[in-house]
Amino acid sequence: MIGELFTHLWQTVVGTISDVLPIAAIIFGFQFAVIRQPVPNFSKVIFGFIWVLVGLSFFLVGLELALFPLGKLMAQQLTDPVFIAGGEIIEAAKATINLSWQDYGWVYLFAFLIGFSTTIAEPSLIAVAIKANEVSGGAIGVWGLRISVAIGVAVGISLGCYRIVVGDPIHWYIIAGYIIVVIQTMFAPKLIIPLAYDSGGVTTSTVTVPLVAALGLGLAETVPGRSPLIDGFGLIAFASLFPIMSVMAYAQLSQWLTERKQANKSENR
Template sequence: MLQQFLHQLLHALKNLLPIILVVLFFQLVIFQSLPSDPLSITIGLFIVAIGIALFLLGLELSIFPVGKNLANQFARKGSLPLLMIFGFAIGFAAVIAEPALIAVAEQAEQISQGRVNGLTLRLIVALSVGAVMALGVLRIILGWPIHWLMIGGYIIVLLVTFFAPAEIVGLAYDSGGVTTNIVTVPLIAALGLGLASSIKGRNPLTDGFGLVALAVMVPMISVQVYGIWVYNFSSAAAISQVAAVPSQLHWLLQALLDLATMVKDILPMILVVLIFQYLILRRPLAHPAKVIIGFAMVLLGLYAFVLGLKLGLFPVGSLMAEQLINKGYNSLILLFAFTIGFATTMAEPALIAIGNQAEEAARGKLKGSAIRLIVAFGVAIGITIGVYRIISGDSIHYYIMAGYLLVVILTALAPKYIVALAFDLGGVTTSEVTVPLVTALGIGLASSIEGRNVLIDGFGLIAFASIFPIITVMLYAIVVERFSQVRSDPT
């Protein structure tokens, strides 16, 4: 187990390395200075790596094997209601404990001064993902084409965005982007591919992918509807303000309170697994001691991750934003956005895993390495455009609506085998490391530029990082398909 932990720790440090290199390049070459408290930031980044390693190892020991085993047992039972209930429960439990969603919800509550309630936001997103997991299971079983669901769904997204207040749009799209992360992607992908592989007449590439895409899309709708209610029909005076943490509290007491919060966050996932294992299937866990240790690692890893964010990644993002604004060169800000987007995406483990699964399922049509490059390029473009929007002060409505209108058009034109995968790839690009850094960058820029509203302009970068990979992957498939047609028919 120690060897596995060290392997995960090295893997986590490798994923952090591109961010560190980009930050060091800008600090030493562009700014020619170091942060005022480099030791605290370094310790914070190392704690993030330890948290990620513990979290991932805990998932491998407990939640992943138990979740896959449950999915296989339900598939063998052939019970549609049980499969849909299981899909809902797994989707809800995984998202309510998602570290990146917790971080975004806390930031939103603080910036909106309590108008957007962090726990309510998380519950809305988790309920949305749970419902869409049940719908996605039904889609795979009944063989519904994914492209009609995505076209219809994003038309609804665009309509809701048109009426939603500016304060909620960026946050809603970011909330959709962070639902698919280190907890949800492997579970959701395994459920979809497992079902598509076990049902006669289903294709893993066209039917197995798509659950991640649905998990990204539906929260965008529900959070914007929540924002319409909050900003148009609720009384601001009746909404409680965020209570400041008393400075007199000892750090140990605060750490215990944070740990208690982590227990509350991870508890739903544990309860779902135990209820379905013992009460529904009425079978004992295969290796209970290993599962218990795994759950403990998940808990400690989640705690260390959040602690490391506060010490390392959030200060780095805010510091870089402030320095770039003070430098006064917008081109430098855009260059930083592009490089950080490309570097972090290329090292994203969920993207590597999905790319390998897609290459295997596509049987020669796709290359995993090519997919990673195209997706990383899309993320880099998306974050760069998102940063440009913050600098220019343009309304996020027009950018988001134009982006997804292009996505809808490409969905109708792209080869059907790529549609579900393209949307899934848009969901896996926002990693546990990228989300906090990009969120901090957006908030830092909006805080540093005169005339910007942090709640309206600070959020939205994650959304851009999710939209543009969908566009680049679909364009890639259209070009490849067209090129293959020309080669086969020169006339």
Template sequence: MSQLREFLHLLNHAFRNLLPIILVVSVFQFLVIRQVPDAWLPMAVGLLVVVLGVALFLHGLELGIFPIGKNLSNEFARKGSLPLLMVFGFCLGFAAVIAEPALIAVASQAEIISEGRISGLTLRLLVAVSVGLVVALGVVRILLGHSLHWYMIIGYIVVVIVTFFAPAEIVGLAYDSGGVTTNIVTVPLIAALGIGLAMSIRGRNALIHGFGLVGLAVMVPMISVQIYGIIVYSFGEAREVAEGIREAVDPEVSEVVHEVAGSVLLGMLRDLMIMFRDVLPIIAVVLVFQYLVIRKHVAHLHKVMGGFVLVIVGLYAFVVGLKMGLFPIGQSMAEQLIGLDRWIFVYLFAFAIGFATTMAEPALIAIGQKAEEAAKGKLNGTVIRLLVAVGVAVGITIGVHRIISGDSIHYYIMAGYTVVILLTFLSPKYIVALAYDLGGVTTSEVTVPLVTALGIGLATHIEGRNVMIDGFGLIAFASIFPIISVMLYAIAAELANRWRGTES
């Protein structure tokens, strides 16, 4: 009975996460566009399937993966073995990202739109390896007590330099790949590892040292994917993709389930097996470390196995819901708003979607609460959420303006991260790690597909735009501007405190 209550709570939680999108889309459909989309019923069913998929996925994580992951983190922290912690950090980062639903969605879209020049599987492996290495590096940083300042400053200087040389086709995708690595699976696992380590080591501050792993996990894939793009677009050739480019830009053409031997059921079974393959790395990591390294049996094994099954089924339902609901909604809204021939409504929709979805983002609520506890009165969780939501809304609006104007993403991104680097120098130390983490948790498993579809839809329906060059990048803007807004807030608060001190 308690399991059913927990699942219903997660179902409600998933619906609340989706509700801001439904409200914003409904307001624009009925008050601005004043028409109902032709395929509204499949879209509505798709949204319900997304809610169900997210709830099943989260329930599976709570039953199967999180308890083992937390237990392993505590065990390794007690052992204090640096090589063991680094290996575990790498494996945990890799396994969590390779199964990330939003990354799977973005990678598959990239493969289709690039006509096969970019391999979706290669992209996911590259991002997962990058995050694994970053988590291992982040563990060393916490153990040595290094400040995050120089890691991020040097890292983002490299990001800006690589961006200067990267082909236009890869820049938006690279930044989006960084933005989607930290969502439904990664944030709780990676954040728990960082904060747990910082709290278990004498002389470490949970706010300064515990946060930062998520921020690092966003940054490094941006570098590796752009280098991959430089190689692919210099030496690679386009190839045929089974689904073809039309499916990426026309939701009515894409099939939700591809038949196998004339059977939809066989097609669904094949897709479930693919999902099992995607989640297998997490299952393998936790079981190998549980049985071969710490050599303890898994408590409540039947619950854990049931959790793994729910993760796979939930992930499958989530992807089906994306194809039926969120992708078509994003592309349909883009087409309808462009049809009004008044760009102000496109900007308003971008701002509203950014603000509403971020305020409801569960990972942001969790990080805000953790930060408030760790800061001991210096920070307010609600203020942080408002700052981040405004940052995301402004970022997506500026990203939409870039697509409308046809400007190169290079200059926007390079300018944005130059500001971030400058603010990192000026900000008080206690806020830096948190600010970078907040930039990484702003894009949820629900927001990413909708925002990606909005960008692709705009690039598809605005004359003279290239879908690969202009369609990606909105998630990147949603990651940059929260970092800026939170750092500016901390600098302003510090100056205000000094001013009050000099007055008294």
């Protein structure tokens, strides 16, 4: 078991090196051939690349051994008719049970919570929130942005799980979502619009994608009449779309509260 783990880890390290080397070649190639300047703190840069290789390798191994199986297992357990019925049926009666979308409440709750928690822990979102706070001079709060994006992802993944359960075509949800986004764009503060559109992209990163993808595939495999290929994918689209709405809604709510406070101050004077 340990030997297989080390073999798998070594193969992952080799694959990661082959993936990262082209990036390093482009960066150092431009630095030396085009810019023609030495790399500042060259030893630290090399040390950083080594840590990138180590971190990516362990992360990929963790995905395959933990996150993907865990997401699939949770979907299977939460959609098990025995669990939904509260353990009141026997295994032989599973095939005779007709479940409706209301019976999958635990799936929607799990999807909401896993979407919120993974987004809060998303490194790319943390980086964007910190930079947005710095550039805006504190006008955009770090935690305000992170929480608003997390709520958007959570709602989007929950709705995406509902779509898988009922089997609706995904394009109607996406079309309706972008219609809302376009309407919001016309009324949201200009300061937040580009950041809101970027916030949809940073959610589809290292932490969120593996668990969400595993959840969608596991759900499509266990819900009767669903195809993992047709219905299992698409949750990432929801996770990218809904944060755009939630961030602009956060900005609009903040603007409204600020204007209301200013109006109350003016009245008191």
